Amino acid sequence: MNRAASLLEVDDLVLHFPVSGGGALGLWRRSVKALNGVSLAIRRGETIGLVGESGSGKSTLGRAILGLEPVTSGHVAFAGIDVTAGRRADLARLRRETAMVFQDPSNALNPRLTAGEAIAEVLRVHRKVLPAEIPARVSELLSLVGLDPTLGNRRPQALSGGQCQRVGIARALAIEPTMIVADECVAALDVSIQGQIINLFIDLRERMNLTLVFIAHDLAVVRRLCDRVAVMYLGRIVEEGPTEAVFSAPRHPYTAALIRSIPEIDPDIVLPDAPMQGEPPSPLSLPAGCPFHPRCPHAEARCHADPPPSLRRRDDHGWACILEPGALPTPLNASPIPIATGESA
Amino acid sequence: MSAPLLRVEGLTVESRAGEAATRIVDGVSFALRRGEILGLVGESGSGKTMACRALMRLLPSSRLALAGGSVELAGEEIMGLPEAAFRSIRGRRIGMIFQNPASHLDPVMRIGEQIAESVRFHQGGRRRQANEKAVELLRQVGIPDPAQRAAAFPHEFSGGMRQRAMIALALASDPEILIADEPTTALDVTVQAQILRLLKEIRDSRGLSIIFITHDLGVVAQLCDSICVLYGGRVCEIGPKREVLAHPRHPYTAGLMACQPGTAGGSGRLRTIPGYPPASDALPSGCRFHPRCSHAVSPCAEVQPPLDPFAPDHLAACHNPVRQASLRTRETA
Numbered sequence: 001m002n003r004a005a006s007l008l009e010v011d012d013l014v015l016h017f018p019v020s021g022g023g024a025l026g027l028w029r030r031s032v033k034a035l036n037g038v039s040l041a042i043r044r045g046e047t048i049g050l051v052g053e054s055g056s057g058k059s060t061l062g063r064a065i066l067g068l069e070p071v072t073s074g075h076v077a078f079a080g081i082d083v084t085a086g087r088r089a090d091l092a093r094l095r096r097e098t099a100m101v102f103q104d105p106s107n108a109l110n111p112r113l114t115a116g117e118a119i120a121e122v123l124r125v126h127r128k129v130l131p132a133e134i135p136a137r138v139s140e141l142l143s144l145v146g147l148d149p150t151l152g153n154r155r156p157q158a159l160s161g162g163q164c165q166r167v168g169i170a171r172a173l174a175i176e177p178t179m180i181v182a183d184e185c186v187a188a189l190d191v192s193i194q195g196q197i198i199n200l201f202i203d204l205r206e207r208m209n210l211t212l213v214f215i216a217h218d219l220a221v222v223r224r225l226c227d228r229v230a231v232m233y234l235g236r237i238v239e240e241g242p243t244e245a246v247f248s249a250p251r252h253p254y255t256a257a258l259i260r261s262i263p264e265i266d267p268d269i270v271l272p273d274a275p276m277q278g279e280p281p282s283p284l285s286l287p288a289g290c291p292f293h294p295r296c297p298h299a300e301a302r303c304h305a306d307p308p309p310s311l312r313r314r315d316d317h318g319w320a321c322i323l324e325p326g327a328l329p330t331p332l333n334a335s336p337i338p339i340a341t342g343e344s345a
Numbered sequence: 346m347s348a349p350l351l352r353v354e355g356l357t358v359e360s361r362a363g364e365a366a367t368r369i370v371d372g373v374s375f376a377l378r379r380g381e382i383l384g385l386v387g388e389s390g391s392g393k394t395m396a397c398r399a400l401m402r403l404l405p406s407s408r409l410a411l412a413g414g415s416v417e418l419a420g421e422e423i424m425g426l427p428e429a430a431f432r433s434i435r436g437r438r439i440g441m442i443f444q445n446p447a448s449h450l451d452p453v454m455r456i457g458e459q460i461a462e463s464v465r466f467h468q469g470g471r472r473r474q475a476n477e478k479a480v481e482l483l484r485q486v487g488i489p490d491p492a493q494r495a496a497a498f499p500h501e502f503s504g505g506m507r508q509r510a511m512i513a514l515a516l517a518s519d520p521e522i523l524i525a526d527e528p529t530t531a532l533d534v535t536v537q538a539q540i541l542r543l544l545k546e547i548r549d550s551r552g553l554s555i556i557f558i559t560h561d562l563g564v565v566a567q568l569c570d571s572i573c574v575l576y577g578g579r580v581c582e583i584g585p586k587r588e589v590l591a592h593p594r595h596p597y598t599a600g601l602m603a604c605q606p607g608t609a610g611g612s613g614r615l616r617t618i619p620g621y622p623p624a625s626d627a628l629p630s631g632c633r634f635h636p637r638c639s640h641a642v643s644p645c646a647e648v649q650p651p652l653d654p655f656a657p658d659h660l661a662a663c664h665n666p667v668r669q670a671s672l673r674t675r676e677t678a
Binding site: 053054160161162163190191192193194195196198199202217218219220221223224257258261262263264265266267270271272273275276279280 | 388389503504505506533534535536537538541542560561562563564566567568586587590600601602604605606613614615616617618621622624
């Protein structure tokens with residue numbers, strides 16, 4: 001990959017959270033191993049999806065990218081800024097160029113501020129426009145996210161969840177960011193509203209050349225929106241590549257099982273009885289060998305003991321498994337469903 | 346055809362604030378046969394949870410009141426029963442599981458004890474027998490090492506294990522009906538698939554009937570036998586699963602299906618339903634979906650459409666129903 005073209009570089013990032021000790025007098029120190037050597041490059045204007053089950057480290061990675069978590073080792077570089085070094089001037093520049101959209105839209109907004117005031121606050125702090133121009137810019141931002149500017153007078157409790165999420169996105173856009181990290185930003189919304197927010201991101205990306213890190217557990221949404229996808233398991237990226245390549249021909253058994261686990265709306269595409277056994281182990285005590293081996297149907301003796309396989313890359317599609325590409329069966333629901341004309345009675 | 350095990354007719358719940366009363370559940374009717382899994386589908390505020398809470402007499406606020414309707418369990422009217430008599434139904438003949446098992450399990454009581462307590466409460470018997478039954482129930486819901494794990498506290502279980510324990514607790518009274526309120530929404534997809542399979546197995550082995558409340562049409566398509574779609578507190582479409590998914594008649598059902606991103610959906614913009622679901626204090630007149638409906642015609646704003654039959658057991662409440670087959674028409678618009 002051409003490293004010069006990358007907006008964001010994550011290099012061998014490790015992040016362990018210490019937790020209060022167990023054992024006698026709490027002397028047995030333990031740590032949650034949230035990220036265990038993550039490397040990732042994101043190009044300008046690209047939308048990348050971070051997917052995985054709860055505890056896979058996808059949210060931690062999103063926060064670490066924005067310098068919101070203390071890093072144990074490794075580096076994050078954003079447009080020439082060393083995020084991990086944490087120099088104050090660098091972080092201030094990072095804050096001017098990046099923004100975050102959160103999962104729970106009503107909790108992410110100050111309940112005492114109206115939607116308009118919440119957006120104006122961002123404009124004031126970042127001195128994006130002259131004070132006299134703030135009201136006009138607030139209306140413009142509300143229209144940009146598809147809200148009637150008169151809704152700017154309402155407080156969050158008088159707005160629906162979808163409207164609150166649009167205000168959250170308007171706040172993120174107020175700083176005119178180069179990159180947005182959206183953490184499960186549609187998970188709390190109704191299905192009919194999810195589509196509106198996804199379409200809004202598709203529009204904004206086209207109009208503003210936004211770089212988007214989209215963290216989600218919903219693979220179907222990620223497939224719609226993202227150019228690339230990185231699949232995480234227990235703090236590691238186990239597969240990364242162009243979205244269509246990953247979905248139509250997954251190379252890691254975990255990705256394949258995740259795709260098979262999605263209940264399809266077509267009753268003829270039957271959910272397999274056991275797409276995957278068990279649940280992810282605790283990040284407090286990772287299994288030896290490949291961390292996926294206790295749940296993997298393809299695990300061999302070496303998977304139990306050898307160090308976890310590193311990410312191999314072929315055709316811009318990386319995977320961290322001993323299996324060769326093509327060893328896994330193609331998912332049943334991989335091929336796009338033929339489009340019916342839908343006009344017949 | 347055999348008589349339904351549960352028949353709900355015209356169930357209505359009113360929310361009273363001062364003088365004004367709004368019907369947040371308005372004349373909901375459905376029937377559940379023995380061994381059937383019915384999917385109750387709708388967005389937030391559609392009344393799907395409230396209808397089931399009313400059925401169980403578990404309305405969460407004194408401002409909410411049952412304002413009418415009849416519920417027959419195995420041919421016997423249970424709506425008028427006094428509270429003391431109703432206790433022999435709630436939790437015993439009709440069990441319930443919830444989205445967040447952690448808040449419905451006692452955090453300071455061992456899992457096995459909680460299940461054994463329920464066994465003794467409902468069936469009596471000795472402590473040792475109840476403990477043995479608890480271990481057996483944990484085995485049936487797929488908890489490995491049930492004899493050891495029965496001594497664990499809820500916080501020692503993972504999310505999927507807690508939901509399994511919650512199911513075991515609901516089964517302790519040998520219920521005829523299980524109401525499952527979004528039991529897999531908080532779980533990872535791989536664990537969701539395991540719980541859906543478990544519910545199917547329990548249905549097959551015990552002949553249990555299940556009302557499955559969800560917002561996820563994919564889960565309904567995989568698990569349920571029939572679908573009841575709610576919008577703004579009213580049933581807008583009800584029928585056998587395959588019939589409804591192949592020929593949705595209500596524009597809301599068709600719209601919900603078109604909104605699903607679908608794993609095979611390709612890229613590009615999603616179809617959406619414009620606007621937002623109505624707030625419970627500002628429900629539209631006539632058909633409650635008409636402000637968001639692309640099919641709306643002149644009577645829709647004034648006249649509430651009746652539930653009309655389209656096929657055997659398939660009803661929809663619409664003045665201008667959808668005519669075309671809709672499954673597999675997920676085009677990008």
